[in-house]
Amino acid sequence: MDLQAVGKTSLAQVISETTKYKFYKINAVTAGVADIKAVIEETKNYMLNPTGKAILFIDEIHRFNKLQQDALLPYVENGTIILIGATTENPYFEVNKALISRSMVVNLKPLDEEDIYNILKNALEKPEGLKEYNIEIEENTLKKLSKISNGDVRTALNALEVAALTTPMNKDLKIVITDEVLKNCVQEKKAVFDKTGDSHYDNISAFIKSMRGSDADATLFYLARALNAGEDPMFLARRIVICSSEDVGMADPNALVIANSAMQAVHMIGMPEARIILAEAAVYVAKAKKSNASYLGIDKALEDVRTKDTGEVPMHIRNAPVKQMENLGYHKGYLYPHDFPGHYVEQQYLPDKMVGTKYYVEN
DSSP states (O other): OOOSSSSHHHHHHHHHHHHTOEEEEEETTTOOHHHHHHHHHHHHOTTTOTTSOEEEEEETGGGSOHHHHHHHHHHHHTTSEEEEEEOSSOHHHHSOHHHHHTSOOOOOOOOOHHHHHHHHHHHHHSTTTTGGGOEEEOHHHHHHHHHHTTTOHHHHHHHHHHHHHHSOOOTTSOEEEOHHHHHHHHOSOOOSSOTTSHHHHHHHHHHHHHHHTTOHHHHHHHHHHHHHTTOOHHHHHHHHHHHIIIIIGGGOTHHHHHHHHHHHHHHHHOTTTHHHHHHHHHHHHHHSOOOOHHHHHHHHHHHHHHHSOOOOOOGGGSOOOSHHHHHTTTTTTOOOGGGSGGGOOOOOOSOGGGTTOOOOOOO
16 A cells, blocks of 8 residues: 555554454554554453454555564464555565565555545544534635645645634624635645655656756656655755656767756755756756667676676787787787778778677767
């Protein structure tokens, strides 16, 4: 599960109510192996739990280290506990393979605007919600709140509650919540992703692919998402430099010059002005002609060097700093290109075993 405030805990509680198993909830941020053992001991105590089984819900399970996750494995395997782990990270990276192999991974999607709107309406109308505050809010204002929460119902509910608690009643004993009131409660649209989480990698991948795909608008969009989430500007600058060489290459060598200059400028200036420098460099790379010939060429050459008998450097292009080396044939027969028309003369540079190999193929 990879998103916040979409009902992970609520879903676990629904499962518990449906199965009638005892329900335990711990948070991996504050819990440890001792807490796991305490749950197991209570589950195995037939006086306290006649079924001998329990549902253990672990929030933020990615916070558990390998030892803590391993402690769960025997009891998951023998069925003592039904483990439900919630995480905002990619479980395939953060949870032990042994646990993942015994689990069903459910990816919860963000709530859409209509879902959040309906939840907010319920909160306003139900006695256990905010009905007692006698709130008056226009439908369009409520829909705006649903939109800026970005699928996070907790953000929407918290903003509505703060607005209700901080807005004085009018003469009709009503709390009138306007767009301006909500703006002060929400401040700004919720960041789309956590700069240290799995979404960070999704966003930077989209940023790079947008530059590679020559889509300047998408490039600026993913750059803005990254900056809004507090991404390190130097990290973004380095990605632009890499893309300028990997994807633009010899089709426009000036892209590397601009990207590198931008990285230096970002380092010297910092935010918020660095956003302009990053945008300029990213758009240049996005709009530049593309070629990955150098990238493919060096990878092919590295593969040959690692895996093949590539032979020896030809004698005529070896250096001969002393006379004795010349006598052994070093440098003998070398043709100096600048002595020839057009500063070019054909001669062998690759080792005998590699003659005819092509690495740089223009595309």
